[in-house]
Amino acid sequence: MQAIRFSLLAVLVLAVSGMLSNDVSAEGEMHFKLTADIDLEDRELSEAYGDESIEEQPPSAYTQFSNSARSREWTEIGTWNSEDLDADFSFTGIEFNMWWVEDDEDENYNARMQMRWTLSADGNEIAHYQDTGDDEYTCERDRWDPCEWVGFMEISETFVAGQSLSVKIEYQSFQDIFIFYNDMRDDSGILFEGSEGGIECVTEPHFYGIAFYSIDGPDWDTHLRDRLAIDFDVDVSCDAVIGVDVIAEIYYESGDLYDTWKYTNYLVNGTEPEYFWFEESISEAGNYTSNVWIQWCNGGEQCVWDLREYTNPVTIEFQTEYEEIRYFINDFPDNGTLDTDIDYSVYYELGPLRSWESENQGVSRFGNDWTTIGTWTSEDLTDNLSITGMQFSMWWVEDPDDDDYDADFQMRWTVESDGEVLVVADYGEEDYNFECEQDRYDPCLWILRYNFDDRLNQGANISVTIEYKSWQDVFVYYGKFFNSGILLECEGGCYDAPVAFIDSISAQQAEQGDSVDFNGSAIVNYGEITDYLWESSIDGPLSNFSSFNTSNLSLGNHTIYFSVNTTNGVSEIVNATIWIYATPVATAGIDVTGYPSVPIQFSGVGSDEDGTVVLYEWDFDGDGVFEWNSGDNGVEIYIYNIEGIYNATLRVTDNDGFTGTDVVRVTIIVVNVTIDDEGNVNVTDDDGEPVPSLSTIFAVVLVSLVALFRRS
Known part of the structure; x- marks a missing residue:
C-alpha cells in the first residue's frame, strides 16, 4: 500500500526533495489535509505541512431560545479546494477526520456534535457523508488536547488527472466548538483508500516536512526545561523495510552550535503513512535554527543521508528559570570518571553485557537480576550546588549475535555523594521494559528524569553506579556523540546566587540638592561580578558601581534598589528608603x-x-x-x-x-520740616540733607499736622 498525502498550510516548513519512482503498481492511499492562510480566506487542500495548528471557531450551529433552550441546525464551517491532480487514482473508500473540542466558555450543554462532508470533483458532487441517529459526539477536553472525529464510507470512484477537488464541511451542535487543522498532529482532512493502478510505487520514502517548534501548555508547567519538538512524516511503499534516522544540529541565532540530537526508528513493511515526533530539552531562552539530516534505508539498499536546512527560527521562552550541569560518562568504568566535558574524539562501546543465566542442556534463561555495569565518580565540587532534578541517559542496543529474546531491558542508577546515597532511580514498574533491535552503530537512548531537592556542598563529589537487567545481551555506549551520563537540573541556578547588601546610605532624609553617599557590597559564591545596579523608584537607574554619591535625586520618597550581576546570575534585589524634601x-x-x-x-x-x-x-x-x-x-x-x-x-x-x-x-529716620517766607515746605534729615521723595507724602502729613497745631 502506498500513501500520497495532501495538506493545507499556514506556513510551509520544508519542501520535499526529489522522489524516485518506478512503474510498479500497488494499492495506495491519498490524503488531503485541510489548510488555510491565517485569515482563513484562502482555504486549500495541499500536500505541504504547516508548522503550527490553525484554531478556528465556526459559527454557532444552534438557535438560542429565550428560555435557554437550544435547537441544532446544520451550519457551514467552510469549503476547501485542491490544485489539479497530476495522476489518475481509483479509490474504494473515504475516511474523513476533524480535530475538535467544545468551547468551555460557552454554556455547558451536551454538544451532541454531528458532521457532514460533501466532496465534489470539478464542481460535481461525488460523495456525501453525514452523521445520523446515534452518531453524536462530546469532547470536554482542554483546547490544547482536542478530540478526533472520524467518519468512513465505502464508494467506488476514479479521479482523473487534471481534476480539482473540493470539500464542504458542515456541522450541528448544541454547544460552540473549536476545530483544529493544518499541522502534522492536527491533520484534519480526507483519506482515500485506493485500488490497483493509478499510483506508481515509490522506492524511496516521501519526506513531507519537518516542524520545529517550542512546546508549552498547562502540562509542561512542572518542567524546568522547555522543549523543542521535531515532527516529520514519510510515506513508504512496496512493502519495503525502511529505517529512519534523524540527526538534528541545533544552532543559536548567532550561528554557533547549541547541541546535536539523534533519533532512530524503523518501519517494517512500511505501507502506511508514518508520523514521527521526538523532543529534546533547551536550556537557554533565545532563537534557534537547525540543520536536519534524515537517513533513509530502503529495502536493504544503501542508506543515504539527506541534509535539510530548517532556517525558520524558533523562539524559546521559559516559565521557570533554571540552570543545568551535565556530567558525561567519559571513559571505561575501571577509570570511573564523570566529567562535565565530553571527549568527542572517541566513543566507548562496552559489552556484550549479560545479566541472565542459562542451563547447559537448554536455551531457557533464568536469574535475570540487577547487574552492575560500573561506577563513575566526579572530581570534588569547587562550589556548593542546589539541585532540584536529575536526568539519566544511556545509549544502548541489544546484541544482534545473541539469541533473539525480548530483552525487557531496565536500568537503575544509584547516585552517591561522599558515600551517602542521594538517589536510586529506575522506572520502578515491570511494564517499563525496553527493546532495541537496531544495529550496533545505531543504538537507542534510554532516559529517565527524577525529581530531586537537595544541596551538595563544596568539596564533595558525585558518583554514580549503573546497573541493568535484560533477557538478552546488550552493549552500552558513551563518549563522542553518545551523551550518556547525568544532567543536574537546578531551578533558578545550580550554584548559590550572589547576595547583595546595602551597607549604608548617608542619610535617611535629605534636602534636594544635598549630596548623598551610597555604599553596597556582595557575597559571590560562584562566578565573577560583572556589574552592580542601583535604581530609584522615582529616578530609575542611578549607578553601576558598588559605591557612589549623587546630589541629583528628585523630590519624594525613594525606594532604592540594589543588586549584583555575576557570571552565575543576578542576586536578589535588596532595598532601602530615602526621603528627598524641599524647604519652603x-x-x-x-x-x-x-x-x-x-x-x-x-x-x-x-x-x-x-x-x-x-x-x-x-x-x-x-x-x-x-x-x-x-x-x-x-x-x-x-x-x-x-x-x-x-x-x-x-x-x-x-x-x-x-x-x-x-x-x-x-x-x-527723624525729619525736620520748615516753611520758608515764600511758603515752601522743606523736609531734611538731621544732617540737613533733603529727605528722598518717597517720604514727601509723610512730610505733607506732618506739615498739615503742624499747621493745625499752630491755628489752635
Missing part, C-alpha cells in the same frame, strides 16, 4: 525707609515646592522673638516709634515642619 521659601520684600509713629505695611509671601505653607511669622524688631503670626498670609502693618535700623524677619513653615526665613531692612 520666604520672601520678606524690598528694604524700606520709614518715620517714627508712621505705619509701615509688610507684605511677606511664602512658597513650598513639595507641599504648602501653613504658618507665617514676623519678628519686626530683629530681637529673635516672632511677635506676629498668621496661617493665611504674611501681610501686616507695624509702627516703629524710635529712629534706627531694624532687620525685620519673615519666617514661613510648611506642612512637613520645615522653615524658611528672609529679612527686610527697615530704616526709621
Whole structure:
C-alpha cells in the first residue's frame, strides 16, 4: 500500500526533495489535509505541512431560545479546494477526520456534535457523508488536547488527472466548538483508500516536512526545561523495510552550535503513512535554527543521508528559570570518571553485557537480576550546588549475535555523594521494559528524569553506579556523540546566587540638592561580578558601581534598589528608603525707609515646592522673638516709634515642619520740616540733607499736622 498525502498550510516548513519512482503498481492511499492562510480566506487542500495548528471557531450551529433552550441546525464551517491532480487514482473508500473540542466558555450543554462532508470533483458532487441517529459526539477536553472525529464510507470512484477537488464541511451542535487543522498532529482532512493502478510505487520514502517548534501548555508547567519538538512524516511503499534516522544540529541565532540530537526508528513493511515526533530539552531562552539530516534505508539498499536546512527560527521562552550541569560518562568504568566535558574524539562501546543465566542442556534463561555495569565518580565540587532534578541517559542496543529474546531491558542508577546515597532511580514498574533491535552503530537512548531537592556542598563529589537487567545481551555506549551520563537540573541556578547588601546610605532624609553617599557590597559564591545596579523608584537607574554619591535625586520618597550581576546570575534585589524634601521659601520684600509713629505695611509671601505653607511669622524688631503670626498670609502693618535700623524677619513653615526665613531692612529716620517766607515746605534729615521723595507724602502729613497745631 502506498500513501500520497495532501495538506493545507499556514506556513510551509520544508519542501520535499526529489522522489524516485518506478512503474510498479500497488494499492495506495491519498490524503488531503485541510489548510488555510491565517485569515482563513484562502482555504486549500495541499500536500505541504504547516508548522503550527490553525484554531478556528465556526459559527454557532444552534438557535438560542429565550428560555435557554437550544435547537441544532446544520451550519457551514467552510469549503476547501485542491490544485489539479497530476495522476489518475481509483479509490474504494473515504475516511474523513476533524480535530475538535467544545468551547468551555460557552454554556455547558451536551454538544451532541454531528458532521457532514460533501466532496465534489470539478464542481460535481461525488460523495456525501453525514452523521445520523446515534452518531453524536462530546469532547470536554482542554483546547490544547482536542478530540478526533472520524467518519468512513465505502464508494467506488476514479479521479482523473487534471481534476480539482473540493470539500464542504458542515456541522450541528448544541454547544460552540473549536476545530483544529493544518499541522502534522492536527491533520484534519480526507483519506482515500485506493485500488490497483493509478499510483506508481515509490522506492524511496516521501519526506513531507519537518516542524520545529517550542512546546508549552498547562502540562509542561512542572518542567524546568522547555522543549523543542521535531515532527516529520514519510510515506513508504512496496512493502519495503525502511529505517529512519534523524540527526538534528541545533544552532543559536548567532550561528554557533547549541547541541546535536539523534533519533532512530524503523518501519517494517512500511505501507502506511508514518508520523514521527521526538523532543529534546533547551536550556537557554533565545532563537534557534537547525540543520536536519534524515537517513533513509530502503529495502536493504544503501542508506543515504539527506541534509535539510530548517532556517525558520524558533523562539524559546521559559516559565521557570533554571540552570543545568551535565556530567558525561567519559571513559571505561575501571577509570570511573564523570566529567562535565565530553571527549568527542572517541566513543566507548562496552559489552556484550549479560545479566541472565542459562542451563547447559537448554536455551531457557533464568536469574535475570540487577547487574552492575560500573561506577563513575566526579572530581570534588569547587562550589556548593542546589539541585532540584536529575536526568539519566544511556545509549544502548541489544546484541544482534545473541539469541533473539525480548530483552525487557531496565536500568537503575544509584547516585552517591561522599558515600551517602542521594538517589536510586529506575522506572520502578515491570511494564517499563525496553527493546532495541537496531544495529550496533545505531543504538537507542534510554532516559529517565527524577525529581530531586537537595544541596551538595563544596568539596564533595558525585558518583554514580549503573546497573541493568535484560533477557538478552546488550552493549552500552558513551563518549563522542553518545551523551550518556547525568544532567543536574537546578531551578533558578545550580550554584548559590550572589547576595547583595546595602551597607549604608548617608542619610535617611535629605534636602534636594544635598549630596548623598551610597555604599553596597556582595557575597559571590560562584562566578565573577560583572556589574552592580542601583535604581530609584522615582529616578530609575542611578549607578553601576558598588559605591557612589549623587546630589541629583528628585523630590519624594525613594525606594532604592540594589543588586549584583555575576557570571552565575543576578542576586536578589535588596532595598532601602530615602526621603528627598524641599524647604519652603520666604520672601520678606524690598528694604524700606520709614518715620517714627508712621505705619509701615509688610507684605511677606511664602512658597513650598513639595507641599504648602501653613504658618507665617514676623519678628519686626530683629530681637529673635516672632511677635506676629498668621496661617493665611504674611501681610501686616507695624509702627516703629524710635529712629534706627531694624532687620525685620519673615519666617514661613510648611506642612512637613520645615522653615524658611528672609529679612527686610527697615530704616526709621527723624525729619525736620520748615516753611520758608515764600511758603515752601522743606523736609531734611538731621544732617540737613533733603529727605528722598518717597517720604514727601509723610512730610505733607506732618506739615498739615503742624499747621493745625499752630491755628489752635
